[in-house]
Amino acid sequence: METRKTKQEVQQRYNGAVKRRKWEDPPEDPEAVKNFDPASRVKRRKSIILLGYSGVNYFGMQRNPGTKTIEEDLLRAMLKQNWINDEGFRQPQQIQFQRAARTDKGVSAAVQVVSIKLPDNLDVEALNSELPEDIRVYAVKRVTKGFNSKTNCDARTYTYTLPTIAFAANEEKVDINAYRLPADRLKRVNEVLSLYVGTKNFHNFTSRKEFLDPSVKRFIMSFECETPFVPEGSMAEFATIKIKGQSFMLHQIRKMVGLTIAVVRGLTDSAIIEKAFGQERYGIPTAPGLGLVLSRIHYDKYNKRYGEDGCHETLEFEKEEPAIQEFFKHHIASTIVETELSSNSMMEWLEKLPLHSYEPRDENEPSEWKPRNRKDDNDDDDE
Template sequence: MYRKICNNGFTSDLWVQRYFECRKMFTTFVPAVNDNEASLLRNDERLIIEPDEVANKKLRLDSSDRVKKRKVAILLGYLGKNYFGMQRNPGMKTIEEDLIQALLKAKLINDEAFEIIQTIQFQRAARTDKGVSAARQVVSLKLPEHGNKDDINSFLPDEIRVFGIKRVTKGFNSKTKCDARTYEYIVPTFAFAPDSLCPNLSKENFDIDEKVEALSTIDGQPFFEYRVSPEIINRVNSVLKLYEGTHNFHNFTSKIKPLDPSASRYIMSFSCSEPFVSRDMEFVTLKVKGQSFILHQIRKMVALAIAVVRNLAPEETVTAAFQQERMDVPVAPSLGLVLNQVHYDKYDKRYGTDGIHEVLEWRELDDEVVKFKEEYILKYIFETERNENSMLKWLATLPLHSYSTREEHGNS
């Protein structure tokens, strides 16, 4: 059975193309055209061959392959322990690798998307480094309309949770549409105890074990019993405030030259919380909000602030670090660093009330997020700090740094 299509406004080339596409797509064809039909083809009249079996097969293909997809934003949290960061990296255990595998197992993406995730416009709001956790991370991608968080979570480890999925605009990109990121650094307060309170501390004849032993006693008491004074909290806040504004942070990362435009970053706020006690140890939360951050920037800012408060470096060292000269700045441990929030204020203002899309504040999920954060992220930080003394051991290395300018060697 075939239909004869004549030249009634359609170009002959288009119909010839459609004819051969049908022949290539399906294995069932009518017998070869006879001489009369061939002459019709030569006279710019086209044959569209549609046996009933072929038409039915085409209908089945259309219904199974054309799954409607929409651009969505996914809010998730994760414990960074045992992961080599957020971003997918072949051969490495990363958060994205586990998430993408879960999407595949839930049949929300196909094999092609699993191999080349860019085909579904996948993007993350922020990169987190090895061992760094996130309470609220956002990724954007295209998913089938029926996708839901329970299907994804059923294939994820408990340390990674999808909290919610929201429809976003077609052009939404979780990275470029993000106005700011808020990180927290949870640190035991004994980190701010002045070195003068710890006996037998000296740069000479440095021995890490001896230094840790000396730091274990603060003003005659075990280090974990230390309780910070309001005066020191005020001091911490005054140092953190020096980071606010737009500065050149080339000394707070690696492999970025002083004149590289990417070194310039805007810090909106940086402050220290009131102290609180967990596992018999006192902690504070340092909260920093900025447009974006570069590798190790937050951990280096925290490290230099601790050194200043401990009187290992003068306060002027912070502002000096914004200059072009290369400076020796230590890196604080990754344990206490948490991505706490990603902000979409401009997007929410423009699209959040259009009746189709929702704001990306996710406040309705706060209880679920806080529960996950407490049960996994904070619990791990507090227990690890108490059992492994990671901050105490790191503090022992601080006197090794000069906190002054240093000569460049080669192209480093």
């Protein structure tokens, strides 16, 4: 049994009478030296990676074996640049990898934030050279030890860009290149969007959620359609809807947009929105995923608490704004317009929209969405 040190022995150590054991390096193993991983013993600090991506050619942000995802390409590039080691690549949770929002198949992000433990003095441009053109890392920033990009997020802003012909009356026959959204119709769109603002029960705007589930109550801060525009090189008019909320469930935004289009086109009355917040089940049409973009991640509380402590930067990304706008313009906005005009995803969806039923649905009627093998599909975030 180990005996406790006497007061005298403790004092001798503090006075230097008892020397500390000198550290001796273990004998070199040639094989171990040969296989040494330089990323394995580097001191790591909690950081964030600020990035953007065009999701058109990807099956979402979250890593999913056998599919092309943003995380897979990002982690592989980080491994090549020794930002992470093999263990971090195989099990990102070991280096506290956490995305701020999970985007689904085809959905893009002008701004996405990943919190992770990383070494200091990293070369962002070298990492970008390993990434495909549709993924761009803007910056790496130090954050507090306990920072989590998801749980520290106060709000998220998404945009949804679509051809304005989606808001034409259902019986109106007009060419996509000739249609221009009248001012009074834009006003009508915003009147309908305003019905979603506030704390509502969105159980009908996602999948596999019940009315009494506390997680279906979500707070929408703003929801507005901006002034229409004609993109460079296009004859068709487009508009961008911007929505800001604390958090969103799977498919929630696309269903909100889908039902808004149905109301504005005259396929159902605006009263359906208030009914959908109630206990009865309704089948809500889901707009195509192409136009949806994660636009901003908001960290207001974090910035207020740590942004002026002299040790940490605010997470407002003003310095990176020019790079964000450039990437958005050339790799996201242009891709949305080009893909829409070539694939006609919105036009094909509009053709089927009149077939949708807006009557209360039987509890046993199957959902239009088929569940996938993913953990916590509804735990944040839309698309």
